[in-house]
Every structure is written in structure tokens, then in C-alpha cells.
Amino acid sequence: MKKRKICSIDGCNNPAFSHGLCQYHRRSQYKPLRRTPLKKGDTCITRRSKKRQHEENVLYQEAKKERKVELIKLGRWICLFCGKELPQRPTWHHTKGRDGDLLFESKFLYPAHFKCHVSQYHQLGIEKIPWWDGYIERIEVWDPELYKKELIKIEKA
Secondary structure, eight states: OOOOOBOSSTTOOSBOOBTTBOHHHHHHHSOOOOOSOOOTTOOOOOSSOHHHHHHHHHHHHHHHHHHHHHHHHHTOOBOTTTOOBOOSSOEEEETTOSSGGGGGOGGGEEEEOHIIIIIIITTSOGGGOTTHHHHHHHHHHHOHHHHHHHHHHHHHO
């Protein structure tokens, strides 16, 4: 089995994306890779049309609103990771990823603090995350599939 490369930044256990760095560190340390600026009149081919971008934005906003109402009814309107009260506008953790229609599946969305979600969960190793034990207990009840996925992560660490 092939051994996966990890980010070269100390304390980061994310898989290497480019130049020995994970996606977060690569993007934060380097400017965009465009070598020459566009000349007047040059345009790039858009990945999605303006209409599709608008449709996706509306669908995503609806999914977040739907999930917020559902979680409030269940009494789970707290940070998925640390279990503390949420700010007015939380970030959203996608437990199954964001590819294709998974972006709009509200049952896989969980609210979180920005610091817990991006700065700790996606960048630190398990042993350095202060709320890890409480998080594991919470997701065992909330999302058993995610719990199994996280147990595998613990075994690898």
C-alpha cells in the first residue's frame, strides 16, 4: 500500500496537495499561480454560468436554513466540534464532502465555529485538538457514519 504524503508544516497532518503542503497552507503562503496577467479583452472560461452559480447559491442557502431549523428543533444548535454556543453566522462542516449534489444535502451539514472548524479540525493533529473527546462522544449519537470515519482517523494517528 502506498504511503500518503502529509503536509510539511509542523503539526499539520493533512495530505500534501502541492509542493509538499496541504491545500490550506499552500493557498495561505503562496499567491495565485497565474504567471502572466490577463490583457485587456482576454477572458477566462467560466466553470459555471452566472445562472448556474445563482441557482447553486440559492440551493445552498436553502439547505443551510433547513438544517438550522431542524437542529434547533432537536436541541443541537451548538458547535459540532467544541459543543459551545454558536455565533450569529457559523461555518458549515460538510460531513460527506462538497462534491456535486452533496453540497446541497442538508442532512450532512453541521454548524461550527470558524476556529474549531478551519483552524483546528482541518489543520491540527488529533492529539493537539482540545475538544476531540467531546466531539467523538457527540458524533457517536448525532451521526454514526461520521463516527466510524473518525475512528479510522484515530487509528491512523
